[in-house]
Amino acid sequence: MDKYLIVGLGNVGDEYDGTRHNTGFMVLDAFAKASNIVFDDKRYGFVSETSIKGRKVILLKPSTYMNLSGNAVRYWINKENISIEHLLVIVDDLSLPLGSLRLKPNGSNGGHNGLGNIQSVLGTQQYARLRVGIGNEFPRGGQVDWVLGKYNAKDMDILKPNIDNATEIIKSFVLTGIDITMNAFNKKH
Numbered sequence: 001m002d003k004y005l006i007v008g009l010g011n012v013g014d015e016y017d018g019t020r021h022n023t024g025f026m027v028l029d030a031f032a033k034a035s036n037i038v039f040d041d042k043r044y045g046f047v048s049e050t051s052i053k054g055r056k057v058i059l060l061k062p063s064t065y066m067n068l069s070g071n072a073v074r075y076w077i078n079k080e081n082i083s084i085e086h087l088l089v090i091v092d093d094l095s096l097p098l099g100s101l102r103l104k105p106n107g108s109n110g111g112h113n114g115l116g117n118i119q120s121v122l123g124t125q126q127y128a129r130l131r132v133g134i135g136n137e138f139p140r141g142g143q144v145d146w147v148l149g150k151y152n153a154k155d156m157d158i159l160k161p162n163i164d165n166a167t168e169i170i171k172s173f174v175l176t177g178i179d180i181t182m183n184a185f186n187k188k189h
Contacts, residue, residue: 003056004086004174005076006031009114012046012063020134021066021147023092023159024114027132028059031167043079044072052174058082066114070121077122087127088173090166091115092147096133098155099162103130103169103186105178128178130169132162 008024016022032039032048039046039061046061058080062072077087091112096102106126109115119125138146151159165185172181 001051001054001056002086003058003080003082004088005058005060005073005080005082006088006090006170006173007060007062007069007073007076007118008090009066009069009092010061011065012061016148018150019148020092020151023132023134024090025061026159027090027130027163027166027170028061030163031170032059034167044075047076052171055174056080057170057174067117069114070117070119073118074121084122084124084127085178088170089115089118089127089129090170091129091131092134093131094134094136094143094147096131096135098133098135099158100133101130101162101166101169101185102133103128103173103178103182105182128173130166130173132166 006028008028010016010022010025035050037048037050039048045063048059050057058076060072060076062069064072091114093110095110105128107129108125109119115129134147169181169185172184
């Protein structure tokens, strides 16, 4: 059976719920809810499993904190014997407008500490990532406060339909692969 690891980046703890930096967690929570599955507290993260048309899908919300996400990713890839081509990391992105989605087959970490750590631990940039825009309407020097700030109701009105789109991107990635999924979704959003 083909296996896939879908990783949503974020920080554990109530104080981080609803923050921009936890957008990856929010996408996986929406996917789990739509799939009627729940997360269990396991080694290096909160994990849930489902299958899509005979393919095993493992959802991972690392509990290592953002800057050490690579440890969780490496552990679950090795434990489940998942190929790097079947890894998708969902991450918040300051350089994209709020709610916009960009799927890429590889690339630099763009200054994102979570992606940087994954790249360092895995020794490669060659894994798929879905970047979810969180905007960048913050004053100079205000980046940390912005990414750790909570979404307001107006933000969520913009973000919610795009989180739903992100769950469709996950399904497409599992069923059709990165290239077809990029062609289908990057043009639309």
